[in-house]
Amino acid sequence: MPLPQEIIRRKRDGEILSGAEIADFAAGLASGAWSEGQVAALAMAVFLNGMQREETVALTLAMRDSGEVLNWSSLPGPVTDKHSTGGVGDNVSLMLAPIVAACGAYVPMISGRGLGHTGGTLDKMDSIPGYQSQPDGALFARSVREAGCAIIGQTGALAPADGRFYAVRDVTGTVESIPLITASILSKKLAAGLKSLVLDVKSGNGAFMASPREARRLADSLVAVANGAGLSASALITDMNEPLASCAGNAVEVLNAVDFLTGRSRDRRLEEVTLALAAEMLLSAGIATSTREAYDRTRTALDSGQAAVCFGRMVHALGGPADFTEKAREHLPRVPVQVAVTADRDGFVGKVDTRALGIAVVELGGGRRKPEDGIDHAVGLEQILPVGSAVARGEALAVVHARTRAQADTAVTAVRGTFTIVPDKPRRRPTVLRKVAPDG
Structure with a gap:
């Protein structure tokens, strides 16, 4: 069985790892035989030097086989x-x-x-x-x-x-x-x-x-x-x-x-x-x-x-x-505060900073900063206008659902900043851009 440091060295130097070396790495991950430092070193070596398709397949299968593999063969239809x-x-x-x-x-x-x-x-x-x-x-x-x-x-x-x-x-x-x-x-x-x-x-x-x-x-x-x-x-x-x-x-x-x-x-x-x-x-x-x-x-x-x-x-x-x-509607949790995010000018929704909109939900308590964080399932945004929508000054771009008025006011400011209002209606973008099949 190769030493972890030898596997790390080979990938550091841009070499192609064998299936056995990759299987040893996955087994060491699951068992704890590889230290966090060694795992991090190999991760950085792969990050910098990449992997051939065959290496990635081997890593995928080895990590699959590190635990239980479900079997649905008794079902009468495709899974x-x-x-x-x-x-x-x-x-x-x-x-x-x-x-x-x-x-x-x-x-x-x-x-x-x-x-x-x-x-x-x-x-x-x-x-x-x-x-x-x-x-x-x-x-x-x-x-x-x-x-x-x-x-x-x-x-x-x-x-x-x-x-x-x-x-x-x-x-x-x-x-x-x-x-x-x-x-x-x-x-x-x-x-x-x-x-x-x-x-x-x-x-x-x-x-x-x-x-x-x-x-x-x-x-x-x-x-x-x-x-x-x-x-x-x-x-x-x-x-x-x-x-x-x-x-x-x-x-x-x-x-x-x-x-x-x-x-x-x-x-x-x-x-x-x-x-x-x-x-x-x-x-x-x-x-x-x-x-x-x-x-x-x-x-x-x-x-x-x-x-x-x-x-x-x-x-x-x-x-x-x-x-x-x-x-x-009766079963799902609700929050007591709902405040509209209004447009500051007439025009059309030209674009939305979607990432910033997601961050606004996180700031309301609807997402996590760290994996162990709890979340508030009831907060969020509704009635978000799609790109291309006509809007008049004072009309709603979205509605904030929050626990408190202070949280809502902060979110309103953040959400308003994610919308760009333009004078002319933008062209509609396709939603499905392309298909990628096995044969390319």
């Missing part, structure tokens, strides 16, 4: 999922899982919590009273079988090597490495026992990959490594230059999702991205054979109400109210 690189007002998962489940697939969606300016799917689900976002394995499996989908959080049993590796990367300036991001995402998805995966890679001022070029590099890496590791995958690069939903927060995004599923209201850009991803998941899972068929099936699942039924079953199976879909 699929999606992963998003994160955004603001991005509650797509809440609609996507039940839409795809209503089409005959099974979606065991293992999601994360929010950190930084982006919201976390798990935090949104924790807004629902009684909902068990960290169930035991038996409840998770039963919920997937009964409802067709379950949105839960990662357990320590899945890809534990990745959990330790990410914690070290987070404090050593080595997070922004395409190979390490790729291996981190895919090791967990592979451990979830999926047969296919669709990746939603965000690009724009609210995304971690701000430029289209960066987003394409990450999408190419994710798709190639996933398929190299035996997981059928494709990616959509989508726009995150403004929030997807007309809200940002936790309970407010859950309510928005229920309104979407039941047909009460649907934000245009959110609908476009959700249905595009749902169609891609049906194609990837083999449920549909053409894009037109896939879109038709997802639209039928949504408009017939079957997707809303699946969502309600999932919530109840995991401990939430049986009537949540019908009475979401």
Whole structure:
């Protein structure tokens, strides 16, 4: 077995690590045999020198195999999922899982919590009273079988090597490495026992990959490594230059999702991205054979109400109210203060600083500065005007939901500064920028 320092030296010098060396590293991560200093040193060596595709595949598989790998072979349909690189007002998962489940697939969606300016799917689900976002394995499996989908959080049993590796990367300036991001995402998805995966890679001022070029590099890496590791995958690069939903927060995004599923209201850009991803998941899972068929099936699942039924079953199976879909407003937490953010001039919404909008939600208490922070599920923003909207001086650009008037006033100032009002209506940007398939 090679010494850790020899593996570090080889990567430091730009050499290609063998599968055995990478497996030794992953085992050392999980067992603690590699010290934090050694883990950090290898992370920096990879950050500076990169990894070949074969190395990234080997790291992905080794971290997958560092813990439990779920088996869904007893389910009577295909098992699929999606992963998003994160955004603001991005509650797509809440609609996507039940839409795809209503089409005959099974979606065991293992999601994360929010950190930084982006919201976390798990935090949104924790807004629902009684909902068990960290169930035991038996409840998770039963919920997937009964409802067709379950949105839960990662357990320590899945890809534990990745959990330790990410914690070290987070404090050593080595997070922004395409190979390490790729291996981190895919090791967990592979451990979830999926047969296919669709990746939603965000690009724009609210995304971690701000430029289209960066987003394409990450999408190419994710798709190639996933398929190299035996997981059928494709990616959509989508726009995150403004929030997807007309809200940002936790309970407010859950309510928005229920309104979407039941047909009460649907934000245009959110609908476009959700249905595009749902169609891609049906194609990837083999449920549909053409894009037109896939879109038709997802639209039928949504408009017939079957997707809303699946969502309600999932919530109840995991401990939430049986009537949540019908009475979401009564069940979700609320705050006492709501204040409009008004425009200071006539014109059109020309652009939105999406990242700053997400930070405003964090400052309200709706997100985390550190992983261990608690959050207020009820605070956030609603009625956010999309880019291109006409607005008159004094009209609302958004509505702040806060605990106190002082917090609301601070947020109003911050949120107003995220909007740029222009005299002429801007051109509409596409929401789905491109597809990345295994064949390029």
